[in-house]
Amino acid sequence: MKFMSDDPLQIAPDVMESLEKKGVSRRDFMKWCTGMAAMLALPSSFIPKIAEAVLAQKPYLVWLEYQDCAGDSEALLRATAPTVGQIVLDILSVEYHETIMAPSGHMAEKSLMDVVENQKGKYFVVVEGSIPMKDNGVYCCIGGRSALDLAREVCGNAAATIAVGTCATHGGIPAAHPNPTGAVGVKEAVPNATVINIPGCPMNVENLTATIVHYLTLGRLPQTDNLGRPLFAFGKRIHDNCERRGHFDAGQFVREWGDAGHRQGWCLYEMGCKGPATFHNCPTVKYNGGTSWPVQAGHGCFGCSEPHFWDTMGPVYKRLPNVPGFGVEKTADKIGAGLAAATAAGLVLHGIGRAISPKKKDEE
């Protein structure tokens, strides 16, 4: 690719012309590259590198869908930066996605196997949905093969697998008690595959895009926490960046839906918000192109990006149980400025949601 030396983004005129023909202005592209660098905490010197990496490569990607609600595909289709059309046509060569591809039946399955055979070790896989392990995986089959069998072959031969949504990362709702199909996340089903986890119900497509951009720019997946989640997106708790945090620190809590505090945007902790025990960048990235996110809309976080949240973080509208080392439950009623420091110091551990006791049988 040829670059212009007087252009800070160093985009060749013919490449820029091709982007403009697809409705992407230079300003849009610059803004997108800058946003990606900021999200990945890369210095501004990486902005032209991101532009070059994204424009120079068109890696193959296959999207597998197993036990799920298609919420992550929905999230992809709602992507605004870049638009889904740009992701599908410009950045990636999406060869297989059951929900949006034109071929069907044997032709579709052939497209998948062609990528596995011809691009071995070079393609990406995105997996949406959990994989049933019970009874040899008979509870989810595509084209006559079990999800488990397919995932072993497709993920096992990929450069990297990105598990999106909480079902693909940790089993999600299908794995909730009593987990009748033996559902698990991709890493548990295919332990030899290189897997990064982007949980959420659904995942945030900005986090998926940034993970791919990181790989294209630096040649490796981003650093992760002990649950395989990229630190750029899951390194901080919801509570750390929540716009209602000032009200938490001031002891101003919503006590009933629609009360004066709720109308004034006070803290939702008393209404069951699990933000203090949930790691995700929802408050900073938000959803639908940065329009809003649940807490901004007036509903507490229910911890959907934590493993087994359905069994361990509930009930949805009850205050967090007392987590060892956390202390909010004991002090929420007499909260004051001092608590902010105490909780901040006490909650730097990842995966704290797992310390919450599983739901007892008689509570189900």
Ligand code: SF4
């Ligand atoms: S408890 Fe929930 S609503 Fe309150 S500050 Fe924390 S994350 Fe925000």
